[in-house]
Amino acid sequence: MSDSILSTWNAAPADTASDAGLLAQTAIAVEAAGSALRERFGGVVRHRTREELMRALAANDEVALDVLRPRLTPLRPGARWVEKELEGGALPPGEWWVVDPAEGNVNHLHGLPEWAVTATLVRENRPVLSAVHLPLTGETYTALADGGASLDGRPLHVSGTTDLGLGLVATSQARPDEDEAVTRRIGSSITAMLHDALVVRTSVPATLHLLNVAAGRIDAFWQFAGARADLLPGALLVSEAGGRISDAEGRPWTTESESLLAAAPGVHTDALATLSR
Structure with missing residues (x-):
């Protein structure tokens, strides 16, 4: 991990081996949820009011959550869930699943390809693992605290640009x-x-x-x-x-x-x- 705030957050006891196995299962979960959303993807979902738009967004979220919850909950039965995607701030102590069931949901509804499914496990306010799946390309990005980042198993590295x-x-x-x-x-x-x-x-x-x-x-x-x-x-x-x-x-x-x-x-x-x- 680079020298950043992610390495200075409250450190929590970690078992890298078990977290790596947990990350693999998390990746499977977001891929399954992505498949469900991909089946709903196509033309523009028309809406005439803000209320209609919000209902369409919520429907996509529920489809993905119906897949994510039964897969992620048994992995960490004591972990709580962040229910509201747009909330910020510190979390209470313990483990939390921070999930965006349809990241870029508005794009999905407009027939645009830039959307994903994400799941991050936060332990004592420190992200310990994350999986992001792009259903239209089939790509899955994963990261493990102090364990590197990868795309479909291939290590990721930021650019060497200096200008x-x-x-x-x-x-x-x-x-x-x-x-x-x-x-x-x-x-x-x-x-x-x-x-x-x-x-x-x-x-x-x-x-x-x-x-x-x-x-x-x-x-x-x-x-x-x-x-x-x-x-x-x-x-x-x-x-x-x-x-x-x-x-x-x-x-x-x-x-x-x-x-x-x-x-x-x-x-x-x-x-x-x-x-x-």
């Missing part, structure tokens, strides 16, 4: 209806990155950008605001792939932070400078 001016960077909108201060900060940060980076990508969901940082395809990702479910899986993947994690001011990142920056070590400092303008 932000040659870097591909990305950002995402954490949720609809952000307050004005957050939306203005998003806009000004994109403008600043357009001056300093080679190319800026903007889309949802955050997890898919973070997967690309971990795989070395994107050099940096930042986001203002956010929730545990959309940042924890990717943050662990990036950290275990050798990346650096902080908030947008360079402070250690936690689930209580108001921003996140995940970057290749060679551009992290410059990205911080850009975001501070």
Whole structure:
């Protein structure tokens, strides 16, 4: 694991061998849930009101959760579940499943391919394992605390880029209806990155950008605001792939932070400078 907040969170006793077996079973669970969502994927799901949209989003979530719960619960019977995807902040003591049953759900409903199923086990506020499955490509990304990150069993490494001016960077909108201060900060940060980076990508969901940082395809990702479910899986993947994690001011990142920056070590400092303008 790289020198980041993920290595400074409250350390919990770990059995790497047993957690590795648990991760393998978690990967199977997200793949099964992804298959169920893939069967529902196709054309645009039309909605005329916000209420209709929310019902369609909830229906996708329930389909995936109906697969995830009976598979993950027996793996750690004492672990509790985070019920609300958009919540942030520290968790109470113990083990928790932080799951996003349809990460990028709104894309799924609009016939767009950028969506996934994620599951992360958090132990004493430290992510210990995470699995992310992309049903349309069949790819499964996994990370184990102090055990590395991989794509379908192949090790992942962040990019070796050292020049932000040659870097591909990305950002995402954490949720609809952000307050004005957050939306203005998003806009000004994109403008600043357009001056300093080679190319800026903007889309949802955050997890898919973070997967690309971990795989070395994107050099940096930042986001203002956010929730545990959309940042924890990717943050662990990036950290275990050798990346650096902080908030947008360079402070250690936690689930209580108001921003996140995940970057290749060679551009992290410059990205911080850009975001501070």
